[in-house]
Amino acid sequence: MIRILLADDQHLVREALAALLGLEPGIEVAGQVGRGDEVAAAVAATRPDVVLLDIEMPGGDGLTVAAGLTGVRVIILTTFGRPGYLRRAMDAGVAGYVVKDARAGELADAIRRVHAGERVFDRKLAAASLSEGANPLTGRERDVLRAATEGGTIADIARRLYLSDGTVRNYLSSAIGKLGARNRAEAARAAEAKGWL
Amino acid sequence: MIRILLADDQHLVREALAALLGLEPGIEVAGQVGRGDEVAAAVAATRPDVVLLDIEMPGGDGLTVAAGLTGVRVIILTTFGRPGYLRRAMDAGVAGYVVKDARAGELADAIRRVHAGERVFDRKLAAASLSEGANPLTGRERDVLRAATEGGTIADIARRLYLSDGTVRNYLSSAIGKLGARNRAEAARAAEAKGWL
DNA sequence: GCGCGGACCTGACGAATGTCATGGGCTGGG
DNA sequence: CCCAGCCCATGACATTCGTCAGGTCCGCGC
Numbered sequence: 001m002i003r004i005l006l007a008d009d010q011h012l013v014r015e016a017l018a019a020l021l022g023l024e025p026g027i028e029v030a031g032q033v034g035r036g037d038e039v040a041a042a043v044a045a046t047r048p049d050v051v052l053l054d055i056e057m058p059g060g061d062g063l064t065v066a067a068g069l070t071g072v073r074v075i076i077l078t079t080f081g082r083p084g085y086l087r088r089a090m091d092a093g094v095a096g097y098v099v100k101d102a103r104a105g106e107l108a109d110a111i112r113r114v115h116a117g118e119r120v121f122d123r124k125l126a127a128a129s130l131s132e133g134a135n136p137l138t139g140r141e142r143d144v145l146r147a148a149t150e151g152g153t154i155a156d157i158a159r160r161l162y163l164s165d166g167t168v169r170n171y172l173s174s175a176i177g178k179l180g181a182r183n184r185a186e187a188a189r190a191a192e193a194k195g196w197l
Numbered sequence: 198m199i200r201i202l203l204a205d206d207q208h209l210v211r212e213a214l215a216a217l218l219g220l221e222p223g224i225e226v227a228g229q230v231g232r233g234d235e236v237a238a239a240v241a242a243t244r245p246d247v248v249l250l251d252i253e254m255p256g257g258d259g260l261t262v263a264a265g266l267t268g269v270r271v272i273i274l275t276t277f278g279r280p281g282y283l284r285r286a287m288d289a290g291v292a293g294y295v296v297k298d299a300r301a302g303e304l305a306d307a308i309r310r311v312h313a314g315e316r317v318f319d320r321k322l323a324a325a326s327l328s329e330g331a332n333p334l335t336g337r338e339r340d341v342l343r344a345a346t347e348g349g350t351i352a353d354i355a356r357r358l359y360l361s362d363g364t365v366r367n368y369l370s371s372a373i374g375k376l377g378a379r380n381r382a383e384a385a386r387a388a389e390a391k392g393w394l
Numbered sequence: 395g396c397g398c399g400g401a402c403c404t405g406a407c408g409a410a411t412g413t414c415a416t417g418g419g420c421t422g423g424g
Numbered sequence: 425c426c427c428a429g430c431c432c433a434t435g436a437c438a439t440t441c442g443t444c445a446g447g448t449c450c451g452c453g454c
Binding site for chain 4: 336
């Protein structure tokens, strides 16, 4: 019996996945949590074989949580097929990455293979990740761009990050250039789409 | 037996929901589709009692699809708890609105009540919808803001909508004012968060 | 220890954006 | 019929943005 811990912030989706996996022979759902910061405790309490982690959750995103887990095999299960996320997931040492529009059989298959010691990554994403190369943004450019998506003015961003206006303008300009965009809105969208945010 | 048609673009979520609802006594999943433009045909083919519609799908969003359906009772089942969506859903004549982080029991309950002729709407959203009032944006302001989220310049938006630059600037300015924002990025975010887009 | 790249800053300049005043046409309600 | 509200437009204006050219620190690898 493979014991699963489910982490997803949407209650209904979580229960639905539990119902789905419950139908699979040899797989058993040992626990469920709805927040990133509850995962570690739940792992300690239920000792699952495999953790299914969503990325976007309150209380810490799945990629960060995954990096902190030891002694369990982790599969990222998310809506977002962003190449950058896959890369970050691999860096975090996860054993699998499945997108939410995979078929039910694929998920079960991934769980069994991961439990058997294999690593399982979405094919399309893996290809996209290779063809696109690494994130071209520097750390600071990422910070500024992230703050820019919030919608504030340059002065707001500067205050939030304790930088001067001119510096913020420069980082934005550089990020815009690297991403082939024409303004920050476009740059932010492009970076987000690739999971570089 | 209440017969359900499921419409959701994420395969895994769809199958998971089907598994979940399959466990409920008196409820049966009669069919599944993954695109908005396949719903009408599937309704004709499977004659369900209740349709569960996601909002964001390829091939036409759930709210538009719902407005075109007759002879079935529709429940919107979505991630997005945006007051404006609820209002539009009611205008489209749907019988229920459930968010994806409801409990499994709530969904089954909503299905049974809707099938019995009641209308079931998420309480929190209904309250938010009342307290926030109606969408203050005019049709054109919405169009322009929507185009602005794409990230282009004013000239781009003007070309896409066959308007003059000045007109676009005016609509944006007016939308920014109505939404209490300080630039279009902020305005776009605000409008999107409320489902006014 | 020298070079390199990243973080941080300044100042200046043109282009894009947001605001305002103003006006015309069109539609639906009183 | 007249008014209110939306749609579309013009032009002028101040502000904000995006770009560019510089410059100072610091850590790292060779």
